[in-house]
Amino acid sequence: MNTTCFVNPVALGKGDGIFGKLDTFRQLKLTDSQIYNSGIVRLQYEPE
Numbered sequence: 001m002n003t004t005c006f007v008n009p010v011a012l013g014k015g016d017g018i019f020g021k022l023d024t025f026r027q028l029k030l031t032d033s034q035i036y037n038s039g040i041v042r043l044q045y046e047p048e
Contacts, residue, residue: 002046003028009039
């Protein structure tokens with residue numbers, strides 16, 4: 001199963017983390033990435 005994240009280049013200051021409190025740690029390997037003209041970055045991962 002692949003996981004895709006989109007990263008927006010915005011500074012928000014304080015706030016909640018996007019993943020909250022995780023019960024387990026999962027090793028992921030970056031398999032693909034793409035940078036868009038808007039500055040957004042797409043990162044694709046798969047479990048190791």
